[in-house]
Structure formats: C-alpha cells, structure tokens
Amino acid sequence: MGLYIETRVRVDLETLWERTQEPDRHQRWDLRFTEISYLPRAEGEPQHFRYATRVLPFLAVAGTGVSAGERHRAGGDRVSALRFASPHPLSLLAEGSGYWRYVPTPDGVRFLTGYDYRPRWGRLGRAADRLVFRPLMGWATAWSFDRLRLWCERGITPERSRNRWLLETAARVLAVAVPLALTRPPLGLVSLDAVPLTVLGLTVLGLAAAVLVPPSSRTPAARRCLRTPPARSREPRLLAALEQP
Template sequence: MGAELAGRRQRKPVYVEICIRASMDRVWMLSQDPALHPRWDLRFSRIVPVAGDGQDPVHFQYEFRLPFHTIRGTGTSLGHRSRDDGQATSVLKFDTSDVLSPIGAGSGYWRYIPSEDGLRFVTGYNYRPGMGPVGEALDARVFRPVLGWATALSFDRLRLWAESHVDPRDSRNRWILDAAGRAAALLGSGHVLLKVLSGKGSGRTTILAAGLLVSAFLPPHKTVPRASRCRRQPLDSRAARVPSAVDGLPSPSAAARQRA
C-alpha cells in the first residue's frame, strides 16, 4: 500500500471487485458523497468532511458505532476523474487513536473501470492492526476476513442501489430476514432429523427434514445482497496495483497540521 505500509508485505491486502450495471456518474455519486457513502458501507456509520475543495485532498472524520462504543478516526482522500480512458480513481489514508479499533493506520483506493458489462468497481486496502498484541494475533484469522466479507456485502448493497434503486436499508433488512430464515430452516431440519434417527419419525417426517434442509441452501432472491457476488481476487494485475497517488497523499495527522 502506501509508504507507511511498504514494510508489511506479509499482510495480504483486502481486495474486492464487483460489476455494476450503472453509469459512472451514479456510482461516483453514491460512493463519493459523504452523506450517501455510510448508507451502503457497513464499515462506516458516519463520515464528516472537515476540509477540502475537490481538487486538494479532503480531510474527514469517520465513525463506526458499536453497541456500547463508537470508534472514531480521521482520514484524507482524493478523487480523480480526468483520465483519457474513462477510468476514475479515489485514494485515501486513514488512522485512529482508539485502542478498541481492530484497524490502525492504513491506506487504500477505489477504481472505477468501464467495461462491456458495466462498471468494474474495485477496492484494495491494507492497514496496521490495532488493539495491540491482541489485534496482531487475531488480524489474519478473524478481523481481516470479517472486513473482507463486510466490504463485499457492502459492494453488493451499492450495486443493488445503483442498478435497481433498492435502498440500502431495505437490502439490509432483506439480508437479515434471509439469514434468519436459513438459520431457522437448518435448526428445524436438525430437530426433525433427530426425531427420525431416534425412531420417532415417519416417512413424512423424513421428507419434511429434507425439504427444510434444501430450503436452507436455496439461491437467495436477486434483491438480497450477497458477499459471494464479489470477486476477491483481481482479474488483472493493473486492477490490484496501488495508484501512485497514495504515496503522495498526506496522512491524516499531516493534513491536520497543515490546516492548523
């Protein structure tokens, strides 16, 4: 990633890509507007721009609300839409002093790549684990996979919003109902199968158990977001290449000193 992460090659960056059948203008608006971004992105509860004019880096503050605590941090970002090939990029650096944040200082990028099928929306980011030794121990096995899943699910929520105007709150509720239904089907099938194995069931009971089990693994409705719709490995090396603008972007602390 950026220069501050160059010595940490052993940490695999998070990479997520999805194809969105919508215009560049719409996807750019939904992803770059700080009021709209947190509506679909599970990684943020609130984003507040502090300074920036669209040409210079934008300094912002972000929040992630937990049940009993709100993680707060700062960041800088800069977007570019002037490439001759129609592509666009956005780069950012972020940091937090919150000891409960599993993510410390990091950097990343978004790429908007026009294609025959629509728009390839790509992100790659890396970070230094937070939470001290606990974060270091849990990052590769717990925090990083969860962040990758949350990013992918968020990208599919953005896709549904951009393509079909499905509000992110509605897609979230549909995901919760779908997950609850599948969990209930699995529990129900397990309960019925125990009856069958104990000799208390009948042929109909076996059919019921099989039906419940099958229903738990049916493909979701097209309006239910799924992390599995995203690509987690790059199609080409260029998509995964970190833009050079990341290195030139000031860190949040440096941006704060400049403003002071």
C-alpha cells in the first residue's frame, strides 16, 4: 500500500472497534472526514457509505465507498477493508482502497492501516499528490490515530484534544513570530546592526523551542506513530472481495 500508519492503543479490542467502525464516532477523531454515514443494505451485503470532507466553509468534497469487516478470526485479530471513490471534480483523490487491522497485544491493541489511491488531473495531479497531498494525508492519518489513542487511553475527547493542539500550535508560532517582529530595524534603518543581541538570541531560542520542544503528552502528534510498514505486511484477502463503489 502507498501509505502505512501504525499505533498501539492501551484499550480493549471492543472499544477500539466501536470507535473506529461506528460512523458518528469515527468522524469525531478522523481529521480526513467531516461526515460519514452508512447507506441502507440487505443482510449479508457489504456496507456502503457516503463521506464528505469540508475543505472550505462553503465547499465540501464528497464520495462513496464500500466496506466489510471480519470480527472473528482464528488468530484473535480483526480486519476491516474498504474501497472508495469521489466523482467530485475538485477532489484530487479519484479512487482508492485500504484496510484497518486490529491485533490484540498483552497491553492493548496494535492498530494499523494501509491504503493507496489514484489521483486525478493527469501529470499535474500526480505531481501535486507526490509533493503535497500524499505527505499531508500521511500526516493527517497519523495525527488522527494519536488523537484516537488519547481518547481511548486517557478519556480526552477528540474535541478537547483538537483544541489543545490548536493552542499548542499557536504558542509555537508566537514563539517565533514575536522575536522576529522585534528584530525589525528601527524606522529609517536598513541594517540589523542596531538590533540588540538579546533580541537576536530570543529569535534563535524561539525558533529552537518551536521545532525541538516535544508536544504535550495530552496533545495529538503524528510523530508518535510508526510510518514504515514491516517487511512482511500485506493486504488482507477481504479487500480483494470488495468491488469498487
């Protein structure tokens, strides 16, 4: 798969399954989706769903998908597979597929995902995906997984953890912006020679703090997730049984 994210969550398997499989709970922690809703289905059929991501206050990009899960496997793990597509002309993502795997461990669950997609817009789309969109999707998935972990392990709701992250990000920006504003030469000067060395030092310290200080343990962070798949990772067979929506 093109993207791989893994985390370990100290929670029981059933709780993690519910918070990832129920649409109203899933959309609370996953940064990639604003809305997820299941469509009616007959007994024994795969679950079709509709999703939307609001990219601007007045613009939402929507798509559809189909998913299926296995809750009772011989090894005690669970798996969920899906295929998805978006006909929206502004969606860089045309169609794709992926899976979630839940592997019980002595102290919780090893929760991982692998997924890939086909971008649209030809060469321009492939370049935009490689340089911007794919790295952003990887970061958003990892950040969301850590947000889910905080909800399961510490009871920090997705809304609270988002607000904590926004405040911490604002503090990091200010740590750089304020000293930079102070380094501006006095009016009429074109050189930094008149700027006190203490102000320049504060600028360096602010930049170092913004980059090097680790995030709070109660704030989501993508860096806490594994982003490199194990050598023997493979797609579940369940994925091959799903048709493209």
